[in-house]
Amino acid sequence: MIIIKNEHEIELIRESCRRLSVVHKELEAFIRPGISTRDIDIKGDLLIRQLGGIPNFLHYNGYPASICVSVNDEVVHGIPSKNRILQEGDIVSLDAGMIYQGYHSDAARTHAVGAISPEAQKLIDVTRESFFEGIKQAVAGNHLYDISNAIAAYIKPHGYGIVRDLVGHGVGTRLHEDPQIPNFAQTKRGPKLRPGMTLAVEPMINMGRADVNWLDDDWTVVTADGSLSAHYENTILITEDGAPEILTL
Ligand code: MF3
Ligand code: CO
Numbered sequence: 001m002i003i004i005k006n007e008h009e010i011e012l013i014r015e016s017c018r019r020l021s022v023v024h025k026e027l028e029a030f031i032r033p034g035i036s037t038r039d040i041d042i043k044g045d046l047l048i049r050q051l052g053g054i055p056n057f058l059h060y061n062g063y064p065a066s067i068c069v070s071v072n073d074e075v076v077h078g079i080p081s082k083n084r085i086l087q088e089g090d091i092v093s094l095d096a097g098m099i100y101q102g103y104h105s106d107a108a109r110t111h112a113v114g115a116i117s118p119e120a121q122k123l124i125d126v127t128r129e130s131f132f133e134g135i136k137q138a139v140a141g142n143h144l145y146d147i148s149n150a151i152a153a154y155i156k157p158h159g160y161g162i163v164r165d166l167v168g169h170g171v172g173t174r175l176h177e178d179p180q181i182p183n184f185a186q187t188k189r190g191p192k193l194r195p196g197m198t199l200a201v202e203p204m205i206n207m208g209r210a211d212v213n214w215l216d217d218d219w220t221v222v223t224a225d226g227s228l229s230a231h232y233e234n235t236i237l238i239t240e241d242g243a244p245e246i247l248t249l
Pocket of ligand 2: 106107168169200202233
């Protein structure tokens with residue numbers, strides 16, 4: 001069941017998302033060669049709490065950290081470690097969320113660590129752009145899979161692999177609500193989009209094949225072919241008319 005939020009609920013989700021956008025800005029400025037992925041988690045956890053939030057990923061199904069930090073061929077859900085040191089040329093995906101006054105927010109970005117290859121930068125840029133192409137369809141009266149199909153159509157000519165094993169989702173009083181939002185082409189149209197839906201749209205794009213594996217830590221998702229992967233996610237609000245509100249920017 002897709003929950004339609006009322007104005008009061010939207011105001012709280014908006015505030016949760018606004019605060020999360022500050023966390024992401026601060027973390028982006030913090031990224032540099034030589035820091036550990038654990039340093040990012042410590043910083044992110046502190047920022048979330050200083051902003052009045054509760055880290056929603058921490059202990060979620062047993063996940064042991066507040067920020068998911070995924071390097072290079074890691075797609076999502078990398079577990080921060082003091083032994084994993086960022087190197088110049090790496091790409092690093094940060095996925096973060098918080099609960100603010102009972103309402104969740106969720107967003108992810110992939111950053112360059114120092115100077116990176118043009119190919120890696122293109123993967124990051126195309127992944128981000130696919131989100132914006134997708135949400136052009138996130139208009140009341142359209143259907144959910146119009147978003148999925150727009151993302152898939154934008155990625156296709158680039159020849160990248162679109163991750164199929166993980167999808168976007170509704171966001172509200174829970175981190176993951178209905179509906180699931182695939183990033184690959186769908187044959188059905190899916191549910192109709194209505195004002196008051198709050199959705200996390202989150203393309204995960206591999207430079208090589210779409211297939212992924214789970215590491216033995218039961219969390220870290222990696223590309224099966226070892227290729228680089230990028231992630232871009234925002235929580236959005238379907239509005240009464242026209243473009244969605246991007247709540248985590
Ligand atoms: N942000 C992830 C998502 O988009 C959820 C991470 S849950 C965690 O669905 F437990 F891995 F942190
Ligand atoms: Co999400």
